[in-house]
Amino acid sequence: MKLEELHVSSLLVHVNIKKADAIQASINLLNGAEVITISPEGKAIVVLEAPNQGVIMDVIDSINEIDGVINTGLVYHEFEKQQA
Numbered sequence: 909m910k911l912e913e914l915h916v917s918s919l920l921v922h923v924n925i926k927k928a929d930a931i932q933a934s935i936n937l938l939n940g941a942e943v944i945t946i947s948p949e950g951k952a953i954v955v956l957e958a959p960n961q962g963v964i965m966d967v968i969d970s971i972n973e974i975d976g977v978i979n980t981g982l983v984y985h986e987f988e989k990q991q992a
Contacts, residue, residue: 917956917964918984919971925950927976934974938967950978961987 923931928950932943935954940963944953954971958964964985972980 912990913960913987914990915956915958915961915964915985915987917958917982917986919952919954919956919968920981920983921952921954921971922978922980923950923952924976924978928952931974931976935971938970939963941967941971961985 921931921935923946925946925948928946932946932952935941935943935952940957942955944955946952956964956967958967968980968982971977
């Protein structure tokens with residue numbers, strides 16, 4: 909029996925509200941990432957699911973590189989071991 913990990917994280921991403929639609933589309937294209945909402949002030953809530961912490965960090969780096977993203981903050985991170 910092999911144990912695999914499931915990592916779940918939530919982020920608060922501050923975005924340029926004028927570019928919010930393009931940013932949301934770009935984030936949603938990233939593997940395991942989903943924008944839940946973006947406030948009128950430009951604060952986006954993003955949820956990530958990944959098989960390990962390295963992938964989470966790679967996705968955060970990718971989000972930070974999107975034009976119009978001002979700042980990304982990790983709010984929550986949890987992982988569980990699952991039977992494969």
